[in-house]
Amino acid sequence: MRIARVSKAGRIGLAAKVDGEIRVVWDSELADLDAKIAEGSLAAAGKAAADGEVVDEALLNFLPPVTRPSKIVCMGLNYRDHAEESGFDIPDFPVLFGRFPSSLMGHGAPIILPKISRQLDWEAELAVVLSKGGKNISEADALDHVAGYSVFNDASLRDYQMRTPQWTAGKNFDDTGAFGPWLVTPDEVPAGASGLKIECRVNGNVMQSSNTGNLIFTVANTIHLLSTFMTLEPGDVLVMGTPGGVGVARDPQVWMKAGDICEVEIEGIGLLSNRVVAE
Structure with missing residues (x-):
């Protein structure tokens, strides 16, 4: 699984790379990988992103994978x-x-x-x-x-x-x-x-x-x-x-x-x- 936090036009989403395509679900809660990792639900989040819409990579801004690590x-x-x-x-x-x-x-x-x-x-x-x-x-x-x-x-x-x-x-x-x-x-x-x-x-x-x-x-x-x-x-x-x-x-x-x-x-x-x- 390959996932990324992305943004576009003020929206935040979770992207997954599937068979060479980038698919995105625009849901800031789903894209909160700090929370998903803490919950143990990272795999489920990635699976949801893999069913998202196909988006041209050139249109996306990439965010750090996590932003609130304790260390x-x-x-x-x-x-x-x-x-x-x-x-x-x-x-x-x-x-x-x-x-x-x-x-x-x-x-x-x-x-x-x-x-x-x-x-x-x-x-x-x-x-x-x-x-x-x-x-x-x-x-x-x-x-x-x-x-x-x-x-x-x-x-x-x-x-x-x-x-x-x-x-x-x-x-x-x-x-x-x-x-x-x-x-x-x-x-x-x-x-x-x-x-x-x-x-x-x-x-x-x-x-x-x-x-x-x-x-x-x-x-x-x-x-x-x-x-x-x-x-x-x-x-x-x-x-x-x-x-x-x-x-x-x-x-x-x-x-x-x-x-x-x-x-x-x-x-x-x-x-x-x-x-x-x-x-």
Whole structure:
């Protein structure tokens, strides 16, 4: 099942991709995937959307798959090549930081280049949305807690990120957390969304190219480890880290600028595309 929250002419609906067509039911309650996940009715919502009207994708605005997660837990340095290019040791425990829902935006929406920084960088990432929570979840059971997978661009303002030892400021500018367009259920991809090509392109130029099989901490391992010290909840989002190739690690450094098109694509999950717009 592949579903997305969409809007058109002020209406909000739930879309499903069925045999190459996009079908939509215009019902904001049905499209409240935060609530559907919490209720355990995500599958029923997707089935309803699959019976909706056929709509041209070009007419739709895509919204983030969820907007009210209790937690957005992001992984740092979770690909060996990214840790090495960043000058850090390979972690033996996940490097974690938080994003806030206020930073999220959807496929096709602009990434905002703020007036106060010009060091806007890309980060192609796999996103995991949890279907159910828990504490002390075993690694063997962890994937049973996944509602679906999506694509994330953890766009970062590097000067603000590196201003202090923790990264919160540079990771939470408004309209920098691009997320979507599709939420893809686990039956559509390999276990843990492993073994999928992940790529970032800026203006068509490949900047990052790797495979989700290269994650240091897998999806199952991450869910298990997080649950040893925090209670996970339905709708929580895990953002699994980025591979090597970020702009800050290049010589000379490369930053996104107004007018750039940044695409993040994960095999079998989808293509997330956003234009950079100056504040």
